Amino acid sequence: MRRIVIGEGSCGIAAGAAKVQSALEPLLKEAGIPVGITGCIGMCYLEPIVDIYEDKTLVRRLVRVSEADAPAIAAALAGEDLSALDALTIQPDDEAFLKKQTRIALRNCGIVDPTDVIDYEARGGYEGLKKVLSGMSQEEVIDVIKVSGLAGRGGAGFPTWFKWDAARKSQSKNGSKYLICNADEGDPGAFMDRAVIESDPHNLIEGMMIGAYAIGATEAVVYVRAEYPLAIVRLENAIEQARAAGYLGRNICGSDFSCDMRIKAGAGAFVCGEETALIESLEGHRGMPRLKPPFPAQAGYWQEPSNINNVETYANVPWILTHGGETYAQMGTETSKGTKVFALTGKVVRGGLVEVPMGMTLRDVIFGIGGGIRDGRKCKAVQMGGPSGGCIPYEMFDTVIDYKALAATGAIMGSGGMVVMDETTCMVGMAKFFLDFTTKESCGKCVHCRIGTKRLYEILTRITEGNGREGDIELLEELCVAVKDGALCGLGQTAPNPVLTTLRYFRDEYVAHIEKKKCPSLECAALLRYEIHADKCIGCTMCARNCPAKAIDGTVKKPHVIRQADCIRCGQCLASCRFGAITVE
Amino acid sequence: MCQCSQQKSDLSLLAPVLEKYAAVPGSLITILQKAQDIYGYLPTDVLYAVAEATGDSPAKVLGVATFYTQFRLQPVGKYLIMQCQGTACHVNGSERISKAITEELGIRDGETTADGLFTLKDVACLGCCSLSPVMMINGETYGTLTPEKTVKILRSLKEQAGKEAQG
């Protein structure tokens, strides 16, 4: 039977998918064609996406659909011949975006209906949990994870089995043990975890329940970022369904293992992604990190043994249990096994969710899958790991995706943010951008982070405003080391990374700002100088009329002049000149 | 002058929330979230009521309320503009959008227009990076913004509010 499925993750909805759905539904109802939804397909740049299925087979994918297309789609679907839809159909180049990926954590994303447990079961869902509960011991489960080589996808890449084993062995004081999922996803520019929860919430529940069994947890909690309302709604719905189907609660799948799950919505604080701060927040306090040790495995939530993993870490677990640890470990490199999900964004042609085996080069991801840089510009760098990570220059794009190899560049694997930059992005400005973020998000508990990041930010600000001084680069370097060494938690310890990596690879940009008072990327407004060339200016007065500061003098048919002292460097004149008479440098 | 003694919120609205959560350990954030859902922000007398019910000190309650960016101690305008300042939006020119909003409405991050119509709030990543630069107004997302497009959106909202006020 013919049916259609619309991609409705947050980004699809933002692009207009829900409007497309309401336009299509009444038209298709008459024809008896069911309309379903799925989560994020991952091709964010092509949203809204409408998939046409014959039974279980995807026969055609329509992209960038708008409400206005609804009548044409409905008319075509009523007949046999779909060729009228060719113009809306995805191009082979774009199909390659998905074909070049290996999807494990995302295996159901964009395929299953996230609101329906039966759909998940039909794709082999909950088989891993059933297998575990039908006779595997806790040690056996942990052993499968050990063989798989699965490491934490939240950033640090710590071996998952080790944490599980520590939590399993740890003695509880009152009989409680907790399994916590970190869905705080703080990196501004990353949305992998949101996509998994919105698109395949049962996969997360299954992975968490397998972990809960392995450590002997009595309760599971998902800490979800406040800015993700749709994820919370879908997960709530999935938890209810899972409870009704016997995958949560008492005597799960008829075994004597019992564990329930609840959601805790965060309230907006980046530092709460740090595991001990997250626990503080769960307990209702300000989210300030605790000193480690003791680690959460010994004394976590309510001082009881707790295990915390990232969403993507858990999302790999069901597949590993059904396919075996060895199969998972066959993918990847010597030191990094399996796959990694990235949120590919920035100046790239094809942005979206990408899951690739470890060991792929950055070039293959950004150019092979992402299609390179938009508007024919030159690629400059990629930012990985958000505020804790760094910028890797284009010249190093043969670096492979591997925890060690990426750390060697000064950046980190991170949780999966991958923001691509072209020649128009100023790297000093980029460092300043992240320091602005960390100064605002520093919880203030330790001096190095609270004051140190602020001073870094001030120095970067004066450099971008043309007030950089000799010795500023050295001062930045010294301060970076001090903050790294002196900060209490990962936030401060990693906050200097964006500065250090840009200093390492783009030092010339810093020098140009400080010594020549020039911004090579033409981004720092204070360092720009707009000029009208008398030989090209025909005196059309366009620029003068558009100048909001009234800083351009001249009469009709005579060359105009910018009064530099009054110029606010907004660029309106450049944008309005049709004769190429205005330049900026 | 201190306004706290004058503020009179209808605390009966909060009673069911306190009844359900006040005695559950670790619920302070949840209670504040629900209170904000009710009142639109966290009035001072509500904070005191929460402190009394949970047994926390008013200082602790205010400490939590000011730590998390979600909580507001002032009422917001009819339209809450959440402007994304995430990395992808930054790279794609969010600064120009901020400038356009500030020029059009005369408000900066955290401020509300005098007519009570708009509040501007910077946020980090709305998760729609592929549509960057992005802003969200009362739950609706607007993507691939340009300064011109932004001004157009704001003006049409103003117009809409004006019509609603009349009719």
Ligand SMILES: Cc1cc2nc3c(=O)[nH]c(=O)nc-3n(C[C@H](O)[C@H](O)[C@H](O)COP(=O)(O)O)c2cc1C
């Ligand atoms: C400042 C800071 C922010 C963090 N934010 C996140 C986050 O948003 N999501 C996440 O999963 N881990 C985050 N982490 C890492 C966690 O502390 C923790 O290592 C992780 O949740 C463990 O899960 P994993 O082993 O599955 O990666 C953050 C760490 C620091 C220091």
Ligand code: FES
């Ligand atoms: S950075 Fe703006 S939506 Fe992600």
